[in-house]
Amino acid sequence: xxxxxxLDKEDNPTMVDVGDKQETERIAxxxxxxxLEDEILDQLDNNDIQTKKGPIFQTAILAGIMATKKTSDxxxxxxxxxxxxxxxxxxxxxxxxxxxxxxxxxxxKTGVEMEALTGATVAALTIYDMxxxxxxxxxxxxxxxxxxxxxxxxxxxx
Numbered sequence: 001x002x003x004x005x006x007l008d009k010e011d012n013p014t015m016v017d018v019g020d021k022q023e024t025e026r027i028a029x030x031x032x033x034x035x036l037e038d039e040i041l042d043q044l045d046n047n048d049i050q051t052k053k054g055p056i057f058q059t060a061i062l063a064g065i066m067a068t069k070k071t072s073d074x075x076x077x078x079x080x081x082x083x084x085x086x087x088x089x090x091x092x093x094x095x096x097x098x099x100x101x102x103x104x105x106x107x108x109k110t111g112v113e114m115e116a117l118t119g120a121t122v123a124a125l126t127i128y129d130m131x132x133x134x135x136x137x138x139x140x141x142x143x144x145x146x147x148x149x150x151x152x153x154x155x156x157x158x
Contacts, residue, residue, distance in 0.1 A: 006077045015077050021109040026150030030116035032124035034098040035139040040131055041096055049131075056130045057090040060100070064088035064123030068104050068115040078114050081106055086115070088123050097141070100124055111151050117143060 008014040043049045049056040065086045072080040085105040093099045102119035104112040124140045131138055147156045 013077060015079065016110070018079065018109040021151075023107055023109055024150040025105070025107050026111050027103065027105045027148065028111060028113040028116035028145065029101060029103045029147040030113070030120040030143065031102075031146050032100040032120040032143045033141045034100070034124050034127055035141055036098060036127075036131060037135045037137055038096070040134055040138075041092060041098075044092060047091070051130060053130050056127055059130060060090060060123040060126040061088040063126040064100070064102050064119040067122035068102065068112075068119040071115045071118040074118065075114055079110050081108060081110070081112065081115065083112070083115065086119060088119060090123065090127075098124075098127060100127075101146070111148060113145055113148050117145060 005016050006013055040049065048058060053059070065088055067074075068083060068086040072078040083104055083106050085103070087103045089101045089103075091099050100120050100123045102116045102123065104115040104119065106112055121143050124143065128138050128140065144157065145155065148154060
């Protein structure tokens with residue numbers, strides 16, 4: 001039977017000891033999906049929406065990248081990591097939903113899934129924040145891990 005990794009022998013929360021693990025290249029990609037009203041999406045110009053607060057997608061990209069670097073400050077048992085690369089890509093897909101992909105990469109002893117998920121989430125929340133004055137009918141539909149490589153096992157969602 002599998003056991004939770006963040007519990008010690010007495011079932012108390014603990015940070016996983018990664019000291020004996022091999023350093024490998026680790027990559028994770030997470031995706032957030034947002035529904036915006038057509039009136040907001042109709043303002044899309046040159047792959048972004050310009051507002052008095054600034055360009056929505058460019059601001060969300062910066063927020064997502066910044067969030068990947070702060071993940072261990074937000075999630076109690078995450079290790080602080082020296083991230084080699086973090087990218088956030090935002091596009092409107094064929095269903096007119098905003099798709100946010102956050103990729104995080106490092107060479108280290110622990111994975112970067114939580115960093116990628118945090119980056120995608122904060123980028124989505126930034127879009128919500130910048131659009132809420134126009135409409136609160138914004139839905140962050142899902143946030144999910146799409147891919148992870150390195151470590152014990154790899155994962156890729158279809």
